[in-house]
Amino acid sequence: MFEKYKSHFQSSIPRIPEAKYAHIVVLRETDSYAVFKTDGELNVARVRSGLKAPTTVISRLVLFKRKQTTPERLTGRELLRRYGIHDSIKAQYKSMKDKDLGDCAYNENPCGGCPDCVIYGYAIGDSGSEKSKIFIDSAYAIPAYEESHGTFTLNAPYEDGTMTRGTDTTNRFSEQDHVLPEVPFPSVVTLRDPSPNSFLYVLNNLYRTKRYGAQTTRTGQVRNKIVAVIFADGEIFSNLRLTQKLHDLLGDACLPYAPDVLKSKTEEAISSLIREDGVLYELVIGEPLAALQNEAEAILSDETAFKAWLNALSQETLTYAEASKVIKKK
Numbered sequence: 572m573f574e575k576y577k578s579h580f581q582s583s584i585p586r587i588p589e590a591k592y593a594h595i596v597v598l599r600e601t602d603s604y605a606v607f608k609t610d611g612e613l614n615v616a617r618v619r620s621g622l623k624a625p626t627t628v629i630s631r632l633v634l635f636k637r638k639q640t641t642p643e644r645l646t647g648r649e650l651l652r653r654y655g656i657h658d659s660i661k662a663q664y665k666s667m668k669d670k671d672l673g674d675c676a677y678n679e680n681p682c683g684g685c686p687d688c689v690i691y692g693y694a695i696g697d698s699g700s701e702k703s704k705i706f707i708d709s710a711y712a713i714p715a716y717e718e719s720h721g722t723f724t725l726n727a728p729y730e731d732g733t734m735t736r737g738t739d740t741t742n743r744f745s746e747q748d749h750v751l752p753e754v755p756f757p758s759v760v761t762l763r764d765p766s767p768n769s770f771l772y773v774l775n776n777l778y779r780t781k782r783y784g785a786q787t788t789r790t791g792q793v794r795n796k797i798v799a800v801i802f803a804d805g806e807i808f809s810n811l812r813l814t815q816k817l818h819d820l821l822g823d824a825c826l827p828y829a830p831d832v833l834k835s836k837t838e839e840a841i842s843s844l845i846r847e848d849g850v851l852y853e854l855v856i857g858e859p860l861a862a863l864q865n866e867a868e869a870i871l872s873d874e875t876a877f878k879a880w881l882n883a884l885s886q887e888t889l890t891y892a893e894a895s896k897v898i899k900k901k
């Protein structure tokens with residue numbers, strides 16, 4: 572798998588970091604009204620508008636790190652359950668304290684050996700901890716706050732569909748700020764010391780996760796569009812710098828941005844920023860990126876190949892967890 576990029580991958584997940592990084596550059600674009608908030612209000616940050624005009628400060632919507640990783644982890648974990656990975660781990664392994672492994676539960680009871688525990692890490696009380704191999708930072712909307720949100724009143728009408736009863740008008744409504752559709756949040760998802768299997772796991776989670784933030788049934792849809800993969804021997808530019816660079820390159824363009832313009836400007840921004848990062852890298856965009864994604868999709872869309880890959884991946888993370896003395900065979 573991914574033979575062309577063999578030199579950038581580890582053959583299996585190593586115990587000690589070895590300066591191999593796969594950076595996946597994603598445009599996360601809202602596909603419906605979304606709500607990214609922590610305490611009642613949408614998350615907003617005051618930051619410089621672009622790299623060019625360093626004194627102009629604007630407010631931008633922020634998609635916090637956890638708001639990105641949690642749904643992506645849950646997507647992967649759901650599949651681990653559906654295809655029996657968690658059950659088979661539970662049946663075969665004990666923890667190092669010689670306890671039978673219980674059900675692996677996100678943020679509560681990590682099993683320590685499944686792909687999610689090993690790749691995304693955990694730190695729960697006396698269950699120990701595993702450093703995440705995924706680095707994600709908060710993502711910032713390209714346009715200013717004023718252009719990228721709207722305020723709506725949510726009504727709760729009576730049975731007859733009206734807001735009045737007798738002479739009274741219901742006060743059953745509330746106001747909520749929403750992120751508008753088609754607002755892009757550029758975000759770099761970094762996987763340290765990728766193996767072909769762990770890299771595909773992260774890609775799959777990005778492809779499949781379609782809902783972020785506070786949500787009611789069908790809202791909160793977000794589409795992840797992968798614009799580049801950068802294999803490097805170190806860390807690269809931040810999400811904020813990428814957003815600011817894009818702000819400069821898009822100039823006066825208004826929302827919604829034309830998809831082809833957004834894509835080409837993002838490629839341009841990446842190519843320019845990566846040169847300033849002082850790392851050795853291979854930038855995969857355009858045709859080579861399409862080929863890489865086709866290779867991934869060939870496995871992800873074929874049930875037999877998919878199951879074989881998921882089993883190989885969990886073998887790899889179990890071997891890693893055994894070597895780290897987190898779990899042992901029954």
Ligand SMILES: [Zn+2]
Binds near residue numbers: 675681682685686687
């Ligand atoms: Zn687990």
